[in-house]
Amino acid sequence: METYDVRAIGVVRSSLRDLEDAPRQGDEGAPEAELVFEQEFGAALEGIEPGAVIELLTWLHRGNRDTLQTRPRGDATRPMTGVFATRSPDRPNPIGLHTVRVLEAGPLTLRVAGLEAIDGTPVIDVKIALGTPDVR
Amino acid sequence: METYDVRAIGVVRSSLRDLEDAPRQGDEGAPEAELVFEQEFGAALEGIEPGAVIELLTWLHRGNRDTLQTRPRGDATRPMTGVFATRSPDRPNPIGLHTVRVLEAGPLTLRVAGLEAIDGTPVIDVKIALGTPDVR
Numbered sequence: 001m002e003t004y005d006v007r008a009i010g011v012v013r014s015s016l017r018d019l020e021d022a023p024r025q026g027d028e029g030a031p032e033a034e035l036v037f038e039q040e041f042g043a044a045l046e047g048i049e050p051g052a053v054i055e056l057l058t059w060l061h062r063g064n065r066d067t068l069q070t071r072p073r074g075d076a077t078r079p080m081t082g083v084f085a086t087r088s089p090d091r092p093n094p095i096g097l098h099t100v101r102v103l104e105a106g107p108l109t110l111r112v113a114g115l116e117a118i119d120g121t122p123v124i125d126v127k128i129a130l131g132t133p134d135v136r
Numbered sequence: 137m138e139t140y141d142v143r144a145i146g147v148v149r150s151s152l153r154d155l156e157d158a159p160r161q162g163d164e165g166a167p168e169a170e171l172v173f174e175q176e177f178g179a180a181l182e183g184i185e186p187g188a189v190i191e192l193l194t195w196l197h198r199g200n201r202d203t204l205q206t207r208p209r210g211d212a213t214r215p216m217t218g219v220f221a222t223r224s225p226d227r228p229n230p231i232g233l234h235t236v237r238v239l240e241a242g243p244l245t246l247r248v249a250g251l252e253a254i255d256g257t258p259v260i261d262v263k264i265a266l267g268t269p270d271v272r
Contacts, residue, residue, distance in 0.1 A: 001144040001174055002258065004195050006229050008137040025266065038137055041228065043204040047221030054220075055233055059140050068179040084190075084262035085183030092177065093142050093260045097191055097233070122138065124229045126220035130161065 006059065008122035009044075010037035010108075016118045019062060024073065025087070026098055026114040033115040035123055037108045048105050048128070056098040057125035058117050063094030096121070099129060144258035145180075146173035146244075148194065152254045155198060159252045160209065161223070169251040171259055173244045184241050184264070192234040193261035194253050199230030232257070235265060 014033040016022050023030045035056070037045060048054065067090035069080045083091040096117055104111035110126075150169040152158050159166045171192070173181060184190065203226035205216045219227040232253055240247040246262075 003141045003143050004197075004258075004260075006140045006142050006231075008139070009228055041204065041220075044218040044220045044228065046205065047217035052221075057229075057231060057233075061140075068177065069182065081183035082180040084177075084180045085188075085264050087263050087266070091261065092145055092180065093193075095142075095193060095231070095261050097193075097263060099266075122140075124140075125227065125231050127223050127233060128221050130223070130235075 006124050008059065008124060009041050010035055010123040012058065012115065012117045012119060012121040012123060014115065014117065014119045019118060022118050023116045026100060026116045028116070030114045030116040032103065032111060032113055033117070035110040035112060037123070039108060042108050045105070045108070045110070048102060048110060050102055050104055052102045053129040054100060054102060055127045055129050056100055056112070056115070056123065058096035058098065059122040059124050060089040060094035060096045061122060063089040063091060065092055065094060067091065095124070142195065142260050144195065144260060145177050146171055146259040148251065148253045148255060148257040148259060150251065150253065150255045152252070155254060158254050161252060163250060164252070166250045166252040168239065168247060168249055169253070171246040171248060173259070175244060178244050181241070181244070181246070184238060184246065186238055186240055188238045189265040190236060190238060191263045191265050192236055192248070192251070192259065194232035194234065195258040195260050196225040196230035196232045197258060199225040199227060201228055201230060203227065231260070
């Protein structure tokens with residue numbers, strides 16, 4: 001099958017340093033974080049305002065790309081299931097999907113609430129969430 | 137910035153053949169479609185049942201990766217805005233995000249409702265949607 005090049009467009013800056021400290025989902029006590037973008041993408045950020053809800057796509061660089069099955073939520077009492085039936089970071093293309101609210105927007109930064117990604121996680125895309133007023 | 141290799145794990149089979157025919161979002165009259173996966177990823181699909189809602193990630197191979205700003209929904213009366221403030225397929229990493237319901241699940245296929253991606257679009261990831269009962 002074909003492969004495609006994904007470029008990091010920015011990086012997550014967070015107080016979460018280790019996977020062990022990170023909650024599994026953003027609504028499970030995840031902290032605020034800052035998204036810092038490469039200068040060349042400043043024009044692509046224009047129009048994102050505080051209060052907007054975005055779909056943030058990250059590259060989960062610590063994910064294991066050879067994992068096809070896992071135990072849901074790491075619970076040893078549950079049967080193995082396919083990774084596509086989970087949100088595990090271990091999957092063939094380790095892309096993270098995070099729905100987060102924008103708190104502050106600078107020329108090359110977005111401050112967001114409740115992000116479970118660890119410090120240093122590459123950012124690969126941002127989309128306005130469907131259902132946000134004035135989605136285009 | 138770093139780049140990463142994304143592999144196609146399958147392909148969209150749809151009656152939508154042209155971008156001109158495709159609705160902008162799945163809830164705007166998009167047809168059913170079939171997702172056909174490579175054999176090696178069969179184990180990763182186990183556990184996805186009819187009725188499940190999934191987040192489908194695709195590679196929008198017709199997207200223009202140099203586009204940083206666009207007019208929302210192609211509406212010439214609206215001002216230019218950054219592509220990250222939109223859902224445009226034209227963006228630095230042209231990843232499509234589609235929330236769709238599974239109608240049928242075979243060993244290497246998923247039939248889904250309301251998918252606006254055109255025939256031949258590469259599939260790069262599948263995640264169970266948050267809010268689906270028993271999300272792991």
